Amino acid sequence: MNNLTFDSRKPMDFIAIGRLCIDLNANEINRPMEEVTTFTKYVGGSPANIAIGLSRLGMKTGFIGRVADDQMGRFIVNYLKQNQIDTSQVIVDRSGSVTGLTFTEIKSPTDCSILMYRENTADLRLEPNDVKEETIQNAKAILITGTALAKSPSREAVFLALDYANRHGVVTFFDLDYRPYTWTSAEETAIYYKLAAEKCDVLIGTREEFDRMEHFDRNDRHDDAVTARRWFDCRARIVLIKHGKNGSVAYTNDGQCYTGRVFPAKVVKTFGAGDSYAAALIYGLMQGWDIAKAMEYGAAAAAIVISSHSCSEAMPTVEQIERYIQQCRSGEGVR
Numbered sequence: 439m440n441n442l443t444f445d446s447r448k449p450m451d452f453i454a455i456g457r458l459c460i461d462l463n464a465n466e467i468n469r470p471m472e473e474v475t476t477f478t479k480y481v482g483g484s485p486a487n488i489a490i491g492l493s494r495l496g497m498k499t500g501f502i503g504r505v506a507d508d509q510m511g512r513f514i515v516n517y518l519k520q521n522q523i524d525t526s527q528v529i530v531d532r533s534g535s536v537t538g539l540t541f542t543e544i545k546s547p548t549d550c551s552i553l554m555y556r557e558n559t560a561d562l563r564l565e566p567n568d569v570k571e572e573t574i575q576n577a578k579a580i581l582i583t584g585t586a587l588a589k590s591p592s593r594e595a596v597f598l599a600l601d602y603a604n605r606h607g608v609v610t611f612f613d614l615d616y617r618p619y620t621w622t623s624a625e626e627t628a629i630y631y632k633l634a635a636e637k638c639d640v641l642i643g644t645r646e647e648f649d650r651m652e653h654f655d656r657n658d659r660h661d662d663a664v665t666a667r668r669w670f671d672c673r674a675r676i677v678l679i680k681h682g683k684n685g686s687v688a689y690t691n692d693g694q695c696y697t698g699r700v701f702p703a704k705v706v707k708t709f710g711a712g713d714s715y716a717a718a719l720i721y722g723l724m725q726g727w728d729i730a731k732a733m734e735y736g737a738a739a740a741a742i743v744i745s746s747h748s749c750s751e752a753m754p755t756v757e758q759i760e761r762y763i764q765q766c767r768s769g770e771g772v773r
């Protein structure tokens with residue numbers, strides 16, 4: 439049992455909103471991008487990765503977003519369909535926008551970075567009229583992520599989705615997903631993040647992301663408990679703060695605190711940890727599991743994904759996560 443209630447009468451389990459992009463992951467690893475000549479193309483974008491993760495875990499999943507009217511946009515929609523994701527609310531943007539690209543650099547298993555091409559991207563062209571009240575109403579939960587708040591009209595579309603969700607008893611997840619590329623100032627970032635976080639039931643982010651959102655607050659010690667209390671004064675019921683290889687901590691508004699373990703991993707690259715963690719955590723919470731078990735699932739999914747080359751393509755199934763946890767329990771570890 440956890441402190442969230444999902445309305446079982448709603449036909450759709452989960453809808454993610456926002457960024458549908460392309461990841462181009464360096465094939466030649468353990469070197470700087472200047473020396474990389476080939477990349478493998480995957481569907482990417484934090485909400486896309488999380489939606490794919492939830493669908494792999496067997497949840498009935500949909501997406502609300504815009505893709506460019508080009509080969510990349512069609513690749514994304516086809517991939518979502520192949521992964522059983524409802525794309526009826528994915529709109530082809532015909533304004534001349536392009537698909538956002540993320541090039542990933544894997545200098546070493548611990549030294550990874552991303553280079554984003556985010557000029558005139560289709561995902562930020564999402565409009566309020568693209569968000570249908572009925573679509574949100576019919577879902578048990580929705581996910582928004584921070585990057586969609588960076589520009590209009592996407593920002594207004596996200597706020598409308600949150601309004602519909604709160605009106606119809608739909609659980610709202612907010613993955614802070616801060617990307618420096620699309621924001622113009624620390625102040626703008628903090629203000630829009632705060633406005634969204636106030637409307638959400640579950641907040642998930644790294645310590646650095648919460649610090650950005652709390653730019654105007656007085657949490658000089660970057661204290662997780664202070665952060666949690668601050669958002670419990672609004673709508674939040676779960677505040678989860680991720681600390682990379684040091685695990686994670688979740689607070690609930692009934693005063694409990696849970697520490698998330700980390701699973702052993704043969705780390706290929708560090709990105710993808712957060713998205714896979716979020717997908718499996720949300721899955722666990724939607725099964726009604728207690729927070730500790732949902733966090734364990736999240737950490738196991740993250741360990742699996744960072745041991746692989748991709749993010750979306752590597753999202754594990756329930757069987758894979760179960761097997762991984764079993765292997766780790768029996769001391770077999772990662773192979």
Ligand SMILES: Nc1ncnc2c1ncn2[C@@H]1O[C@H](COP(=O)(O)OP(=O)(O)O)[C@@H](O)[C@H]1O
Nearest residue numbers: 680681682683685686700703711712715737740
């Ligand atoms: N090196 C690692 N080894 C094993 N698990 C990891 C490692 N790095 C991250 N994780 C797992 O992924 C979760 C999220 O990672 P984190 O790096 O904090 O998120 P993000 O990718 O959003 O920055 C962590 O709480 C942990 O469970």
Ligand SMILES: O=C(O)C[C@@H](O)[C@H](O)C(=O)COP(=O)(O)O
Nearest residue numbers: 482483484709710711712713749
């Ligand atoms: O979010 C993006 O646009 C890029 C992602 O697809 C990328 O793979 C990534 O950086 C994942 O981020 P993380 O899960 O927060 O580490």
